[in-house]
Amino acid sequence: MLEELANWIRENSYLIYRYTMAVAVVLVFYYVSKIASRPIAKLKVEARPEVVHNLERSVRAVVLVIGILTALSIVGIDLGGLLIAAGFTGLVIGLAAQQTLSNFFAGLALLLENRVKVGDSVRIGSDGGIVEYVGIMSTRVRLWSGEILTIPNSAVMGSSLYNFSRSLARRAEVNVSISYESDIDKAVRVIREVLRQSELVLAEPEPSVLVESLGDSSVNLRVMFWAPSQDFLTARSLMIKEIKKVLEAEGIEIPFPQRVVWLRERVRQ
Amino acid sequence: MLYCGEFRELYVEREERIDLGGVSVSFTRVSDEVIRVLVKYGSVEVFQGFLNASSRKPIAIMPHPPSGGKYGVECLLARLHSDIYVLPNEVATVYQQVPVDIGLYCGSALVTVIPVKPKYALYGPPDLGDLCRYSSTDLAQDLSPCLRASIKIMLSNISKAVVQVTKAVIPLKGLGLYLSHERLPLITSAKLVAHSQSYAEVTTELLPSLEVEGVSKLLVGPSVTTYIMRYGL
Numbered sequence: 001m002l003e004e005l006a007n008w009i010r011e012n013s014y015l016i017y018r019y020t021m022a023v024a025v026v027l028v029f030y031y032v033s034k035i036a037s038r039p040i041a042k043l044k045v046e047a048r049p050e051v052v053h054n055l056e057r058s059v060r061a062v063v064l065v066i067g068i069l070t071a072l073s074i075v076g077i078d079l080g081g082l083l084i085a086a087g088f089t090g091l092v093i094g095l096a097a098q099q100t101l102s103n104f105f106a107g108l109a110l111l112l113e114n115r116v117k118v119g120d121s122v123r124i125g126s127d128g129g130i131v132e133y134v135g136i137m138s139t140r141v142r143l144w145s146g147e148i149l150t151i152p153n154s155a156v157m158g159s160s161l162y163n164f165s166r167s168l169a170r171r172a173e174v175n176v177s178i179s180y181e182s183d184i185d186k187a188v189r190v191i192r193e194v195l196r197q198s199e200l201v202l203a204e205p206e207p208s209v210l211v212e213s214l215g216d217s218s219v220n221l222r223v224m225f226w227a228p229s230q231d232f233l234t235a236r237s238l239m240i241k242e243i244k245k246v247l248e249a250e251g252i253e254i255p256f257p258q259r260v261v262w263l264r265e266r267v268r269q
Numbered sequence: 270m271l272y273c274g275e276f277r278e279l280y281v282e283r284e285e286r287i288d289l290g291g292v293s294v295s296f297t298r299v300s301d302e303v304i305r306v307l308v309k310y311g312s313v314e315v316f317q318g319f320l321n322a323s324s325r326k327p328i329a330i331m332p333h334p335p336s337g338g339k340y341g342v343e344c345l346l347a348r349l350h351s352d353i354y355v356l357p358n359e360v361a362t363v364y365q366q367v368p369v370d371i372g373l374y375c376g377s378a379l380v381t382v383i384p385v386k387p388k389y390a391l392y393g394p395p396d397l398g399d400l401c402r403y404s405s406t407d408l409a410q411d412l413s414p415c416l417r418a419s420i421k422i423m424l425s426n427i428s429k430a431v432v433q434v435t436k437a438v439i440p441l442k443g444l445g446l447y448l449s450h451e452r453l454p455l456i457t458s459a460k461l462v463a464h465s466q467s468y469a470e471v472t473t474e475l476l477p478s479l480e481v482e483g484v485s486k487l488l489v490g491p492s493v494t495t496y497i498m499r500y501g502l
């Protein structure tokens with residue numbers, strides 16, 4: 001048996017050599033891919049972390065594919081025929097894996113377009129939170145309630161995306177209703193003063209207080225002001241509280257919904 | 270003659286209080302090594318902190334140029350009292366009142382800067398512009414003269430058309446402050462060079478805005494820094 005093995009090795013020595021070389025080439029390219037991708041992670045360029053990370057992965061994948069193709073050519077496989085077969089296979093896979101490819105290309109578009117980056121405060125569709133990871137296939141958002149939501153990138157591209165982190169400031173709107181008996185000018189004046197005194201309300205763009213409508217039960221005012229994005233909710237909440245306090249202090253009523261009821265007396269015959 | 274004697278060194282044994290016309294700063298010794306600092310504007314508490322200082326270390330409050338405040342902004346948007354029309358190749362000079370902040374010193378070290386009456390404004394669009402500290406004549410006039418300073422802004426028009434200047438955005442980093450003989454704050458000046466109605470360069474200068482008799486003490490060193498106003502004047 002040993003003799004048969006020895007004979008087989010002698011007859012196929014060239015084939016064994018070629019397969020060994022192919023495996024060695026793949027192993028070498030695997031380590032080269034790791035070494036080649038390391039400098040990318042250390043690059044001191046102005047690029048978002050998720051872009052650098054995905055670039056690193058792409059470089060490793062490309063180097064590894066080159067290694068595999070080199071190994072196949074050493075083994076003696078016809079690359080031309082392989083590429084033609086790969087083309088047809090790609091067509092079939094493309095049709096079968098539409099969703100995956102859609103997510104992949106959407107991910108590329110997200111990274112290149114710079115729509116979102118890690119740390120952004122966003123709302124995608126009806127879900128809001130902080131972006132934790134932007135990958136080639138999906139985006140991970142930590143919702144305000146603490147859960148982690150992973151969204152396929154095709155869904156991110158297809159949804160309305162509000163990015164609250166891109167703006168330094170946002171405009172808040174507060175509706176205030178005062179009674180018909182109230183002095184409108186006085187109400188506008190005191191509200192303006194409250195806005196002027198607050199550190200959280202920007203002086204420019206200038207806040208505005210408009211008389212919006214004459215409602216069924218009240219005169220409706222629309223208060224608009226700008227606040228720094230990081231304190232937007234705090235500013236809005238504080239202003240609602242301060243506006244109520246100052247209107248009460250000035251004797252300006254915020255009325256409840258009201259109806260005037262007319263009772264008609266039946267005429268006795 | 271006005272004298273801002275509140276800007277001085279003091280040693281806190283038990284409690285000390287300084288009133289700066291609407292702004293009060295109180296120091297209360299909590300222990301041998303710790304002092305509680307409380308700053309109020311009217312009845313509203315604007316700052317509270319604890320300072321590690323023994324009774325042998327002098328504490329001082331001194332005026333400081335407007336700082337970045339809670340948002341760490343880097344510019345000051347000075348809204349001019351009235352619009353200024355500057356003819357081509359002409360220079361106009363305006364003096365604008367700005368609030369000065371309070372610098373808290375322990376020995377010679379600046380511990381912190383406490384903003385006085387901070388207001389902020391957005392210059393430019395919300396996504397591309399800058400959040401700036403805001404000042405206007407209305408804002409500053411309520412303050413004690415010890416807490417406001419006049420900044421000289423030289424408006425220069427190098428374009429071929431008349432420019433209307435409504436505001437100047439000045440880099441905070443370049444502003445310096447001198448203390449006059451009467452301990453009044455003297456802030457350094459700035460120059461605005463208008464290239465067009467929508468573009469100007471504002472550069473801080475090294476000299477105080479007002480010339481006063483006697484020697485002025487330099488508290489905060491100025492530097493030549495430029496801000497590009499690209500969203501209009």
